[in-house]
Amino acid sequence: MNFDLTDERQMLxxxxxxxLKEHYSNEQIKALAQSSNGYSSETWTGLAQxxxxxxxxxxxxxxxxxxxxxxxxxxxxxxxxGAPDPLLDTAILGGGILAAIGNEQQKALIESIIEGxxxxxxxxxEPQSRYELARVxxxxxxxxxxxxxxxxxxxxxxxxxxDQLIVSARSDGELASQTGISLFLISAKTEGLTLQDFALVxxxxxxxxxxxxxxxxxxxxxxxxxxxxxxxxxxxxxxxxAICADALGLMETIRALxxxxxxxxxxxxxPIGKFQVLQHRMADVLIEIEQARSAVINLAGHVxxxxxxxxxHVSATKNLIGNIGKMIAxxxxxxxxxxxxxxxYELGHLAKRLIMVxxxxxxxxxxxxxxxxxxxx
Amino acid sequence: xxLNYTDEQLAFRQQVRVFLEAKLPKALSSKVKFGxxxxxxxxxxxxxxxxxxxxxxxxxxxxxxxTGWDAVHRHLFEDEMTRAxxxxxxxxxxxxxxxxxxEFGSSEQKDYYLPRILNGEHWWCQGYSEPGAGSDLAxxxxxxxxxxxxxIVNGQKTWTTLGQHAxxxxxxxxxxxxGKPQEGISFLLIDxxxxxxxxxxxxxxDGEPEVNExxxxxxxxxxxxxxxEENKGWTYAKFLLTHERTNIAGVxxxxxxxxxxxxxxxxxxSKGRPLIENPHFAAKIARxxxxxxxxxxxxxxxxxRAAAGQAPGAESSMLKIKGSEVRQQINALTxxxxxxxxxxxxxxxxxxxxxxxxxxxxxxxxxTGTYLNNRKxxxxxxxxxxxxxxxxxxxxEL
Numbered sequence: 001m002n003f004d005l006t007d008e009r010q011m012l013x014x015x016x017x018x019x020l021k022e023h024y025s026n027e028q029i030k031a032l033a034q035s036s037n038g039y040s041s042e043t044w045t046g047l048a049q050x051x052x053x054x055x056x057x058x059x060x061x062x063x064x065x066x067x068x069x070x071x072x073x074x075x076x077x078x079x080x081x082g083a084p085d086p087l088l089d090t091a092i093l094g095g096g097i098l099a100a101i102g103n104e105q106q107k108a109l110i111e112s113i114i115e116g117x118x119x120x121x122x123x124x125x126e127p128q129s130r131y132e133l134a135r136v137x138x139x140x141x142x143x144x145x146x147x148x149x150x151x152x153x154x155x156x157x158x159x160x161x162x163d164q165l166i167v168s169a170r171s172d173g174e175l176a177s178q179t180g181i182s183l184f185l186i187s188a189k190t191e192g193l194t195l196q197d198f199a200l201v202x203x204x205x206x207x208x209x210x211x212x213x214x215x216x217x218x219x220x221x222x223x224x225x226x227x228x229x230x231x232x233x234x235x236x237x238x239x240x241x242a243i244c245a246d247a248l249g250l251m252e253t254i255r256a257l258x259x260x261x262x263x264x265x266x267x268x269x270x271p272i273g274k275f276q277v278l279q280h281r282m283a284d285v286l287i288e289i290e291q292a293r294s295a296v297i298n299l300a301g302h303v304x305x306x307x308x309x310x311x312x313h314v315s316a317t318k319n320l321i322g323n324i325g326k327m328i329a330x331x332x333x334x335x336x337x338x339x340x341x342x343x344x345y346e347l348g349h350l351a352k353r354l355i356m357v358x359x360x361x362x363x364x365x366x367x368x369x370x371x372x373x374x375x376x377x
Numbered sequence: 378x379x380l381n382y383t384d385e386q387l388a389f390r391q392q393v394r395v396f397l398e399a400k401l402p403k404a405l406s407s408k409v410k411f412g413x414x415x416x417x418x419x420x421x422x423x424x425x426x427x428x429x430x431x432x433x434x435x436x437x438x439x440x441x442x443x444t445g446w447d448a449v450h451r452h453l454f455e456d457e458m459t460r461a462x463x464x465x466x467x468x469x470x471x472x473x474x475x476x477x478x479x480e481f482g483s484s485e486q487k488d489y490y491l492p493r494i495l496n497g498e499h500w501w502c503q504g505y506s507e508p509g510a511g512s513d514l515a516x517x518x519x520x521x522x523x524x525x526x527x528x529i530v531n532g533q534k535t536w537t538t539l540g541q542h543a544x545x546x547x548x549x550x551x552x553x554x555x556g557k558p559q560e561g562i563s564f565l566l567i568d569x570x571x572x573x574x575x576x577x578x579x580x581x582x583d584g585e586p587e588v589n590e591x592x593x594x595x596x597x598x599x600x601x602x603x604x605x606e607e608n609k610g611w612t613y614a615k616f617l618l619t620h621e622r623t624n625i626a627g628v629x630x631x632x633x634x635x636x637x638x639x640x641x642x643x644x645x646x647s648k649g650r651p652l653i654e655n656p657h658f659a660a661k662i663a664r665x666x667x668x669x670x671x672x673x674x675x676x677x678x679x680x681x682r683a684a685a686g687q688a689p690g691a692e693s694s695m696l697k698i699k700g701s702e703v704r705q706q707i708n709a710l711t712x713x714x715x716x717x718x719x720x721x722x723x724x725x726x727x728x729x730x731x732x733x734x735x736x737x738x739x740x741x742x743x744x745t746g747t748y749l750n751n752r753k754x755x756x757x758x759x760x761x762x763x764x765x766x767x768x769x770x771x772x773x774e775l
Contacts, residue, residue, distance in 0.1 A: 033722075127737070128646040130716050135649070154737070155717040176649060198736050199722040201745055206720065208736055267513035277762055326709065333582075333752050337511055337760060338536050341753055343580040352582060352749065355712075359719045365657055 009073055016052055016077045024081035026346035029203060032084055037161040038205035039085045047085065048116025056091045061099045061110050068300035071238060072245040079249025082350045084203035086119065086158035088242045094120025096235040097166055097183060101223030106185055109164065121162035123153035123209045124232065131362040133232055135176045138211060140169035147184065147221065149214040159207035160197040162188050167211065171226050178229040183222040190214055202356035203349065237314045240361050241303050244296050244321045250354045251289045251328050257347050258282065258332045278335055285331055288324045295320045312375045315367040321357065322364030329354045390453045397461040400426050406462040412743030414585055415464055417542040421497050423464045428495055434471055441479055441491050448683040459629030467539065470494040470501035474547050477617045481605035504534040504548030504591060512763050515558040515611065519593060521550035521565055528565065530596040536757065540576050540589035544569050553608050564610035566602040583746035584724040625693050626676045626700035631669050634707040638662065641714045641740050652714060665706045672699050691771035694764035701754035701761060708748040715741040
């Protein structure tokens with residue numbers, strides 16, 4: 001049993017933390033929220049040059065990491081500053097699917113991702129699919145050598161900046177069946193693809209993606225036709241490590257900010273941190289963050305293992321993070337009082353980002369039910 | 378013990394319903410229903426309609442142009458207003474300042490200010506909190522120094538809700554530095570157009586500039602604008618706080634929010650079925666509805682005691698805590714209900730004058746903003762921590 005980081009990972013953590021601290025002040029985060037991509041290209045290039053993107057891929061895929069603990073390490077650091085960089089979309093979801101089922105030509109794109117020159121997005125969720133991975137209503141039909149796609153994809157994060165989209169579509173099977181789902185690698189410039197781009201509460205940007213007779217040839221198909229579910233599930237499991245570690249980083253910074261505030265803010269002639277009611281609640285915050293950290297470790301340790309155990313931990317961790325995230329965001333705002341309600345103070349962005357974690361990749365409710373199905377019932 | 382309203386009360390409720398049906402503009406109720414921010418003229422339009430009917434000052438005695446209703450009638454009125462998605466009556470002049478003036482003001486002040494609250498000429502805002510005086514309000518530092526027949530006011534107020542629309546502010550100011558902090562506070566009325574008054578908006582986490590900072594830089598205020606006696610302002614402030622609490626539970630808002638949550642949960646899908654049929658989600662709705670049902674009766678118990686002439690004391694702290702918690706739970710469930718469509722940032726500030734298309738279903742647009750904005754419910758008007766302290770001291774005598 002050893003919960004320490006390896007020397008390599010420790011070095012990556014130190015370098016990344018320094019880099020992010022330099023690049024992300026509260027003012028910089030706010031400026032990015034107004035920008036057209038929602039993130040900074042320079043910072044992205046900087047992350048690539050530090051090897052941060054490469055750390056998210058295995059050696060076999062051209063990187064030098066890619067294990068669950070590499071993902072957890074990188075994303076916890078991103079979370080600590082509330083960085084809006086779309087690493088989850090481009091590297092974990094986009095790159096992850098390429099690595100899992102791409103052919104040689106498709107896999108060649110991973111090199112560009114690691115260099116920082118290619119952006120991706122996964123267009124999978126739909127307006128009424130509500131986190132259910134197999135519920136795909138977007139259709140694909142063969143037309144001679146081509147495929148033709150029609151449908152509506154909801155809140156596709158990073159779609160506006162993406163060079164390539166991975167789009168899921170159903171060629172066969174019942175609406176929520178795991179078989180019959182195909183994935184296509186589609187250039188963002190393809191005719192029939194319409195994006196309605198908007199800012200997110202968490203920072204970053206997303207788009208509603210409409211596919212109106214989008215015609216692609218067979219070279220766009222990822223893996224076997226109708227057999228993409230397993231790759232989608234694995235990519236989502238790895239993305240869950242990422243988003244939960246991001247949430248953990250957010251929690252750590254929020255705790256530090258709130259503790260500092262309790263020591264500094266004086267009412268009734270003493271720091272409000274001297275009031276027992278706030279001390280006890282802050283102690284609960286600390287306990288829950290330790291639970292969250294253990295849950296992230298559990299998931300990171302099982303994400304590269306066999307499926308049943310992996311998926312059990314996906315739902316356990318995402319459920320716990322959702323519940324704890326809400327508690328910590330709400331408690332930190334409450335303990336700050338009015339100042340915690342303002343856009344100007346840095347807590348706002350972090351707390352909102354933490355709340356929004358529960359709206360991606362399944363909320364606490366969804367994963368509770370899923371955990372019951374997998375592990376309890 | 379009789380849980381039913383009297384025939385007279387029921388007839389009154391019907392009268393309110395008929396009025397709202399006929400007179401509440403659809404453009405306003407639709408904004409309220411979808412959580413849109415009301416403009417100054419929206420508020421003014423609705424106030425004018427209520428004033429024409431004579432129902433604007435529903436907690437004032439008839440002698441001052443009010444309705445003279447008791448607490449039960451006020452409750453019925455507020456409940457019907459909320460159900461109909463009517464804009465809430467802006468409380469600062471009508472619910473807060475008016476009653477203080479009626480109790481402690483001079484007859485000249487009453488004659489001058491009260492009609493102007495009713496006809497909308499004066500929009501009041503509240504100058505209580507300061508950067509260093511929140512929960513500990515008595516530590517406020519804004520000073521008013523007497524020079525001849527004026528006070529010279531210096532300092533800063535904050536969290537001034539809708540101060541951007543106001544032309545008058547009632548302030549707690551320090552007129553004496555000696556003695557206990559509560560003993561040197563006065564209640565002063567300041568014209569916002571006076572030289573030296575400036576207002577800076579504070580944008581909240583939902584992206585909306587709902588509150589403000591108000592700065593006073595050597596502002597000259599006539600001594601005639603002092604309410605009651607100098608250094609007795611704390612007494613008046615406490616009186617005002619009990620009035621601020623008449624509808625503190627916000628049961629009407631909670632009921633409207635619950636109804637909206639159920640409507641959304643009937644439309645949203647979970648695994649191909651309406652979300653409301655999902656037993657886990659339904660259980661969460663049920664829990665908050667059960668809590669609300671009991672709270673409605675707790676509220677009525679306090680109200681009927683008030684109607685019998687017993688001023689609500691620490692009970693209002695109880696209503697504030699339970700009421701804010703129930704509303705916040707409903708807001709959080711509604712946010713969960715809309716799934717991924719809670720994620721888009723919808724800024725009404727940006728929307729105005731732009732042609733951006735809405736993202737996702739129309740009911741989802743304001744859900745995250747409302748959730749974030751209503752975190753204030755457990756912070757303002759004395760945080761829930763302060764309310765618990767009041768309960769433990771005043772009721773439990775701990």
